[in-house]
Amino acid sequence: MADYANAGVVIETVPPSEMGAAIAADAAKKAKFGTIHLLIRGFLCTPFLAYGACVVFAMVAAGIPLAVAGLVFPAGYVTLSFLGLEMATGSFATMPIGMYAGTITPLQLIRNWAWTLGGNLIGGIFFGWLLWFSLTKGGAVPPDGMLKVIAQTAEAKVTYIHYGVIGWCAAIGKGVLCNWLVSLGSVMSKATRSTVGRVVLMWIPIGMFFALGFEHTVVNMWLFPTAILSGANVSIYEWWVWNQIPVTIGNILGAMVLNGTLWYFTHTLQKD
Template sequence: MSYLPPTEYVAKMVDAGESKIFMSTRDTVIRAFMAGAILSLAAAFAVTINVHTGQPLAGAILFPVGFCLLYLMGFDLLTGVLMLSPLALIDRRPGVTWGGVLRNWGLVFLGNFAGALTVALMMAVIFTYGFTQAPDAVGQKIGVIGEGRTVGYAAHGAAGMLTLFIRGVLCNWMVATGVVGAMMSTSVSGKVIAMWMPIMLFFYMGFEHSVVNMFLFPSGLLLGGHFSVMDYLIWNEIPTVLGNLVGGLTFVGLTLYTTHVRTGAKRAPRMNLRPGAVPAE
């Protein structure tokens, strides 16, 4: 599968972070818009499969098609840049500043949200025949998801917020692993296999992905879900973004960078001597 060793693909991670920070505003927003839109279509696809088959595993197995497509096309998700952009700062690349990192995060967030909202509006039209009837079975399911993952967390108070945050951490631990997976191989098949596995895991486990939620929750509001915009922001999107940042940067970006770029001092070779033997002069 044309596998690259860790020292090579981790260097590519740092290079990718640097290139994203210096990318033009136009290109950043367009790429983020398309990433948010494609991932949203994949989420709608997965929910449709779950409703029609009654098998959540089937939806999880097929959901990664959207993630693989958007990364093969060079588009950007917030979950990916939360991990990649800071690596260029940590590596002290010339001209990279916290301002550049935050600019990249902000533009990708806006682009992802715009793409996800566009698809949410389109799918709401489909689910309701142009808002002329009640949502179909898939639309109703999306509304229930929005309720359970906002007011459902709120009902548990601080414990609910902690659960939401940890789900965000675990989500981007897996999603960032998928982003790295795209850099592990020089072949399309190798990239797809490496991306597919962790994305399938996060989706089936119900972890919280900030960009998927940009589609699910506006869709839920459009389709009659019983929660508010503030419920969505406070009891999902904001804690999810923070969890995604911690999960991707801490458990993937920094661990790989620390041990494959800024490695620890190597141990001196140990001489294998017989007991009582004296080293030769």
Template sequence: MSYVKPSDLITTMIDAGESKIFMSTRDTVVRAAMAGALLSLAAAFAVTVSVTTGIPLAGAILFPVGFILLYLLGYDLLTGVFVLTPLALLDKRPGVTVRGVLRNWGLVFVGNFIGAFTVAVLMAIVVTFGFAIPPNEVGVAIGHIGEGRTLGYAEHGAAGMLTLFVRGMLCNWMVSIGVAGAMMAKDVPGKVIVMWMPIMLFFFMGFEHSIVNMFLFPSGLLLGAEFTILDYLVWNEIPTVLGNLVGGLLFTALPLYVTHARTKAPSNAAVLPTVDDIARIESGIRN
């Protein structure tokens, strides 16, 4: 059977979270950097497909290829460790501490940003012929995304901030299901199918993913979009990170842990007789 049952899945997720907490600094940063780079390249690909075809759904359908590749290669996204490492803490694994969880989050954040920013620079070179000409239509589209998802939220004030935070929550609800999906099947086709669906959904719905934004917004700034670094941090990245954290924990990690890792038999559950009980009953009948 390729399918991994939820009761076994949650154990696998806890084990994965524990291993990431104890991973070396070098391995954590390198894996996170490669994850950020692959996801950013997939985002650039999706935007290119959407612009050149005029069909946004086509870009959303193809975007998950980056997510799938990075998880098959064992790389890490911040949105994934937001879900996995707290599970090891909840399960009270030996040596797992809040400090260890925060250390992992910090290293993965740095690594993801390094990878995403590297691809942002490389793609800016591609769409401007080494900054020799104005950005092509793909570069212009990336710039508009950055403006719409910073200044667009800022125009609505508190309501815009709430919307941004909720979009971050909904995003990591889907992304964390994709992370679980990488462990939900034992063969590559099964993993691909389970990961593909929620990632396609979040991208097409325009939810906010902190790592994708680490590529899109620096790209926009490099290509002359009209928003600032402060706009990016206050009106996107920071609320998105917080929304991703809350969404992944609230909608994926806690429900799976409570209902599968910590499930108890109801108090009125029937108790099956033991071998000794049966022997005593048979003895009584004979007597």
């Protein structure tokens, strides 16, 4: 942080080259986490994303447009970020930067992704069941408005099946568009040393993603279980083959190629 004492001004902005170094250092720390800790941090992560999304779906059920309600969603992401939890979609950008910088190995990258995704999935299924069980009294009462919106959203998320291979590729494309933005939450959090500044910089790309309706693999890990339990016309096969798998591929490409490779590459050549 540059301190201009004579002018009495403290500059809190961190240049991109220093951001890359900080992210590479974070990747090295993540590589040292034990398997149980990756699972626990991944497990605890997904429910906070779900909490933010549930607020959005409750607002939509009350008649508020998704483009407006979606701007509330980043509250969940900010919470999990400050709690030091692990979201795979962020690691899709940070771990490649660590690999390019030499702070981690390719094997450590794969290990982090695999266990974090596993923890995210377990946390998503658990939260989805707990939410459905609590709101329907174990299925004794019909799903409320919010659960109906979640079910409708899940049904819309598997309509790629109607377009065959092109639809499957479109799901990848929406995954790329999503995580090009979402993984910036991890990247842009390094652009300032101010707590308020970090919140604002993370909020911007995360809010845009949800308001635009792109596809996020970790969000879908709780949304589909909740929707299926709530009576959505979606099979487990449709969930995985026509959404979860292509969306995960797209999320990896969006974060790793566009942020973890191209953004990092240009700022290692041209120092700010």
